[in-house]
Amino acid sequence: MGMISDAQIEKVRESSDIVEVIGSFVKLMKRGHNYVALCPFHSEDTPSFNVSPDKQFYHCFGCGQGGNVITFVMNHEKMGFVEAIRYLADRAGIVIKEKSPADSAAPDVKDRICYANKIALEYFVKSLSGTSGIKAVNYLKSRKITSAVCKEFSIGYTPDKPDGLIRFASEKGISPEVLTAAGLSSKFDNGYCDFFRGRLMFPISNLSGRVVAFAGRALREQEPSKYINTPDTPIYHKGSQLFGLNLTKDHIKRQKRALVVEGYTDFISLYSSGIKYVVCSSGTAFTSSQASLLSRFTDNVVTLFDGDAAGLNAAERSVGELLSKGVEVLICLLPEGEDPDSFVKSKGAEELENFVANAVSYPQFKKMTIGKSLRQLSVMEREKLVQEIGGVINRIGDPLRKKLFTDQVEAIFDFPISSFLNTNPKEKRKLEELEGGVSNRVMLEREFLSLLAQSGSRIAEVSQAIAVECFTDPGCRIVYEKMIEEYSRLGSLELGKWIKMNVDPRITETLAGMDKVRWAMMPAAEIFEDYVKRFRNDQNKTLLRDIKDEIVAAEKQGDALKASDLQKRYLRILAGGASR
Ligand SMILES: [Zn+2]
Missing domain, CATH: 1.20.5 (Single alpha-helices involved in coiled-coils or other helix-helix interfaces)
Known part of the structure; x- marks a missing residue:
């Protein structure tokens, strides 16, 4: 292969245990001799991704992906072969002797892009301490970002020059073509120019800690976009990365929860203050791939967004994505005018943790943001609310979870939202199986009759409010009719004899169903x-x-x-x- 000898490749492969390596990216569970996980390469609810410690192989029975430890790192981290070997060697403490991957002999464009990012990082960090970096340094001071933090996160600066990086990179043997493929320069009719200019630079790393892209923050107020990111490249898609996750994934696993913030500086402040189970969504929208990435490390997430309209929207959109991946979400909104960065700086980490402890569920969040009861809303407002909540409920795949969530919504809003939702027939059947064969609706009717049987004196009043036709189940309808008839004839409810004599299967089934209903206490x-x-x-x-x-x-x-x-x-x- 030329750049790294076969003997060295073999040594790296032997020193990298597949279970340990894959386990650092995916939550593995031991099953028999092997390990299983939810596949990181396709979306699924039950684990079909297998790792064999004996064979040092992985295979997914769902999508067919498979290979050894090197192919896993290449596919998962979107690395070229050389980059993957170098990563595994680093991990195992093996020193690799190789030529620069920027050489024209370099086999893979991904390796070259990776190298270009590494060189760009060098340039940005160097420029921050140079004379042109003074404006950036002043900005960092104003945000109370210390030089130690800058160093830890490799925060840099790119001077406002058309070709500063292009010149620096060409000295290191990187052509403008490669730089452009890495999203670091742009091609024009008469040449190339730097993509980022006059900006504060935050490097973005993938899970294995390699820099794959940058976010540049404008330092001039009149700049149209405050942040710009590296455009999509073969190794980077903005919507599928979570900034900082490479640093915090182990903390998140250990603490069994994650705190999601929006901004890079929010992340940096929280992390530096000692709150390490945090991750940054880089902007307002939380995408589906970000949600599935995070769900690999925890199924408990708290979103911590600004207390303004944008923060509210971001929280709203994140919830659906996370719930659809089976993640429990709580929402924490900061007081208006605060962001996580300002909050932790003025009040400290402990105060922020206390604040986060008061995070609320989505239905509670909705109720809080509406600020009044559902019955005080206009028709339009109410319809909108039902649609929004319904949209979120419909994202939940697991039928039992969906039901529990719906129950919670109904309890909080005192509103039968489930009767307004379109349940698809397949899910409905699943749910019915869970509940022992009868539909929600029939259950409800039986519960009601069981309740009524215990408080017979209410029949007169109830029969005025609820028509017999309301009951969809024929058995329930007959029993309800019988109750009304008995009561109006006797002035009390004595179904005993009728029950014993009855052989109509519809009725006996209903009565048995009513009998199964257990009330925790005397119904209030x-x-x-x-x-x-x-x-x-x-x-x-x-x-x-x-x-x-x-x-x-x-x-x-x-x-x-x-x-x-x-x-x-x-x-x-x-x-x-x-x-x-
Ligand atoms: Zn798969």
């Missing part, structure tokens, strides 16, 4: 109210749909008065008022 009046409300809501849902159709028809005919009357009725029903 409140629980009863909840069920009545719930049934009323379902009843109203059908009614509302009809009224909506009527409104549309009235508007088509130009009958504004009728439409407005219908609209009022619609609102009244939605607010939980009379249905007629």
Whole structure:
């Protein structure tokens, strides 16, 4: 292969245990003789990624990826062969003698891009301490970023010159073509120029700690974009990296949770203050690949965003992505005007940890941001809210988890959101299996009847509010009818004899189902109210749909008065008022 001898490659391979290496990127679980994990190369819910310590091989039965420790590092870290060998050698403490990969003989463009980034880092760090770096140094001072921190994170500066890096790199044997492939320079008709100019530079590393890209912060106020990033290259896609994860992944694993912040300086401040289970999403949007990357190290995430509108939006969008990867998310919003960086600097790490301890679940977060109860909202606001929450709920793949989350939403909002969601039939079936064969709806009806059987005196009142037709299950309908009839005839509820005599399978099944319902304590009046409300809501849902159709028809005919009357009725029903 020319650059590294076969003997050296063999030595590196032998000194790198596949379980140990892969285990530093993926959460491995021991199963029998082998290890399994959720595959890092494709999206899945059950682990089909296998690692064999005996054969020193990995294989995924889901997507077919497989190989040895070297191929894993190449595929996972998007490294060329030479870069992968160098990385593993570093790890194992082996010194490799090789020629510069910038040589034209270098086999892989990825290796050359990696090398270009390394040289660029040298240039940026050197420039920060040079005379032109004074403005950057002053900015860092104003943000209370010490020189020790600059050193630890290799923060640099790029002078406002068209070809500073191009000249520096060419002295190291890197051509402008390679620099452009690395996203560090741009090609114009009459030549090349530096991509980053006059900016503070933050190097971005992949999981193995290699610099793969940069983020440049503008130092002039009038600059159109505050931050620009290296464009996508063969080794870097902005949406799939998490800044700082290479430094914090072990802390995150150990503490079994991660704190997500938006900004590079937020990350740096928290990390330097001793909060090490942190990671940075580099901007507002949290992408699906970032979520699956993070889910490999923990399934507990707290998002810590600014207390402004942008922070609110970012939190909103992160939640769906993380929940869809099976990660539990709590949301922590800072007081308005604060960001994690300013907060930790003015109040300290302990105070921030205390603040984070008060993070809330998504439904609680929604309730807080709305600031009033659901029934005080307008129709439009309420519809929007149901859509937003429904959108998040529908991202949750696991049916049991989905149900628990939905229950939580309903409890917090006192609103039967599940009846407004489109459950796809396959998931519904799964859920029904979990609950012992009957649908949610039938369960609900049986629960209600069981409750009613215990508080017979309420029948008169309930029969006024809930029509027999509300029950979708034939067995439940018959039992409900029988209850009403018994009560109006006897003034009390005595189903004993009727129950014993009954052979209709629909009824015996319903009664058995009712009997299975276990109440933790004697049902309080409140629980009863909840069920009545719930049934009323379902009843109203059908009614509302009809009224909506009527409104549309009235508007088509130009009958504004009728439409407005219908609209009022619609609102009244939605607010939980009379249905007629
Ligand atoms: Zn796979």
